[in-house]
Amino acid sequence: ATPRCIFLFDIVCPYAYLASQAISKLERQCNTSVYWQPVLLGGLYKNTEAPQGTNSATSILNATKLRVTSNDFLMHVHRSGVPLNYPPEHLRTPKQKQPTLKAMRILTAIPSDARAVYAHAFYKARWVEHVDLTKEEEIEKIVQSVKSPSWDSLQLGSVVDVLSDDSIKQELQVQTQKASSRGVFGVPSFLVNDELFWGLDRLHFVAGALGFPASPPRKQISLLPHRKNTEIHVKFYFDFSSPWSFLGSTQIERAIAETGANVKLEFVPILLGALFRKIGAPNLPSAAVSQAKLEYSRKDFADWVKRYGIEFVFTPHFPIRTVVPLRVVLASKKLCPDKTVQLIHQLYRAAWVEEQNIADVDVLSDLLRAWDFPASQMLKLTQTKEIKDALIANTTEAET
Structure with missing residues (x-):
């Protein structure tokens, strides 16, 4: 039998509002049943x-993460076509x-079999019509x-x-x-056969768990207005220290190619730790979330690795000091620019597949020689003011 999906939601969350529209569509497409489970996000x-x-x-x-998060949400709204008017501050x-x-x-x-239609009415009231849902007379109208x-x-x-019934509370x-x-640590969340998926942009994993694989949504590039003859410049800011950056590096070129856009892709190395300090982020983001969210993020990363069919081993050398690499x-880029992208992929693989300690200069030197790069010249250049300043400048550019 097709497994049932449990949709955990709270009307207070705008992401859950968009997910409520998407899960109803997925329910019809997958010919499955979705159980709508109210929960309190604050709880x-x-x-x-x-x-x-x-x-x-x-x-x-x-401020930087908030701006990026807000832009990401607006892209979700744009792609979904769902009407949304953010409630005024007093609501x-x-x-x-x-x-x-x-x-x-x-x-x-x-x-439960009537819950979805009423939830849709409440979502519309809050996220389209700015209704004050603390007022019982407004609840009555809805x-x-x-x-x-x-x-x-x-x-x-x-x-x-109903509102005074202690058993309901x-x-x-x-x-x-x-x-x-x-x-479960947030909404929207989905449980399929007790497997947890969190977030509006994980619905393709939900579909897959239901036996109906769906492609993950394209975000930025596919939303850019472009013409075939107009070149778009995309910068991929990266640091070998991040496993998520490694995952992105394995997919960025394919994702761009699939858009059919005329794109110039530039790989830009930055110091992630320095960037975090500049924007006021914790040096180790995973240490600044709840244990439940941390455990889910590990599972979520494994889902992406499995989906893309890539090799991955969490390095025993974490956190990696990546200044020299x-x-x-x-x-x-100065000595052999035509081979730079190849080198980036080789270094990522060495760190996150082969468990090499790329922070060790001797290990790094041996790898460069094995890959037929001028190791001595390159390592000598890494100590020059020009190269040091360029890495700092890249990091500053990423911040701005």
């Missing part, structure tokens, strides 16, 4: 000891405490606006009755706690 944060407490995850982001946390708690209690009371199944046919009593808390115990790339 998930509290249960998993998220660093932001019960506040929005964006509340602790540095958002922290100005308004628990802005969707009453709506979530109503949805908890509603039978539930009465649903024609099938009608509120009266559900025989739940009045909105006031407790049930919502219980379901939030159960979700936390299954590794990055300078070697810049030296290569």
Whole structure:
């Protein structure tokens, strides 16, 4: 039998709003059943000891990460075509405490087979129409606006009755706690045969788990207006120290080729640790998230590795000191520019597949010789002011 998907959501989250539209579409495409499970996002944060407490995850982001995250969300909105009008500040946390708690209690009371249609109504009220969901009279209007199944046919009593029912309040808390115990730390989340997927941009993994593989969404390049004869300059800022950067390096050229755009791709080495310090990010981002989110991120990375069919071994030399290898790339651009991209891929593979300690100058020298690069010349260049300054300049450019 086709496995059932559990969709864990809270009306308070805009990503979950977009996911609510997408999961309904996926349900029809995959001819499967989706169980809509209300949870409290703030409760998930509290249960998993998220660093932001019960506040929005964006509340602790540095300005650069917040800008990137906001742009990413706007791209999701653009691609989905779903109408969205962000609520005014007075209807958002922290100005308004628990802005969707009453709506979530109503949805908890509603039978599961009728929950989706009411959830859609609440999502529209908050994320399109700017309705204040803390007001019971507004809640009443929303539930009465649903024609099938009608509120009266559900025989739940009045909105006031439901909102004052202690058993409903407790049930919502219980379901939030159960979700936390299954590794859920945020919304939108999806469980397929107890396998957790988190995030709007992981729906292709959900489809795959349901037995209907789907391609991950293309984000930036496919949204750029371009003509075949107009060249687009794409810069890939990288540091060998990051496994996610390694993953990106294995896919960037293929992803660009699939767009059919006329793209000039430039690999730009940067010092990731220095960049983090400049923008106010933790030097080791994985140490600044909840344990539940950290465990999921490891599983998520493994999902991507499996999807793309690439080799990967987490290096025993982590965290990798990559200053010299990055300078070697810049030296290569001067001495043998036609082989620089090849060198980048070889260094990534050495670090993240072959478990080589590329931070060790002797190891690095041996690798360069084995790959037929002028090792002595390149390593000598890495000590020059020109190469050192170029790496610093790249890092500054990445920040700006």
